[in-house]
Every structure is written in structure tokens, then in C-alpha cells.
Amino acid sequence: MAKTTIEKVDGGAIDLLTKLEVAKMLKISQGTLTLLVQSGQIHALRVGGQWRFERADVRDYVKRVSTKAGGPRVFGRGRPRRAQSKSK
Numbered sequence: 001m002a003k004t005t006i007e008k009v010d011g012g013a014i015d016l017l018t019k020l021e022v023a024k025m026l027k028i029s030q031g032t033l034t035l036l037v038q039s040g041q042i043h044a045l046r047v048g049g050q051w052r053f054e055r056a057d058v059r060d061y062v063k064r065v066s067t068k069a070g071g072p073r074v075f076g077r078g079r080p081r082r083a084q085s086k087s088k
Helices: 019-026 030-038 055-068
Strands: 004-007 013-018 045-047 050-054
Touching: 013 019, 013 055, 019 030, 019 050, 019 055, 050 055
Parallel strands: none
Antiparallel strands: 004 013, 013 050, 045 050
């Protein structure tokens, strides 16, 4: 996948991702991603008629969702359960 960066006015760089890249990262469909954008849950930019997402915004979304759900969860067969700490 091609990496897109845009230089900020202050000299930094913005790492932009396409709709397909973000959908693959989050393991959701592009349609579901569109719903997240429309509901304001994740921020997106329109560039030349195409959606672009700042990598930092995607990270923020994942942090918000995982914090809201009580932290990372381990999935396997049966019901999801909380990750177990390794300290004894």
C-alpha cells in the first residue's frame, strides 16, 4: 500500500491512510467505516473526492473504543473474556 504524507504548515508531517487501509486495519467493512465517519466516531478528510484518515485519528478511535469496553479482550471459542495478567 502506498503511504501518503502531507507536510503541515509548521513543518511536521501528517500520515494519511485510505478508506481501504483503515478498514483493513480495523478489520471492518468499508461500509461500516462509512457509518463510523457519519456518526462522528472517527474523523476523516475529503481529499479530491476520496476519504483520507490521519493515522493518529485512527489510533485515538481504537484507544477510545478499547477503553470504553474495559480494555483489551481475548477472543477464542465461547464467550469473550478479559485478558489475564501474568503476575502471580
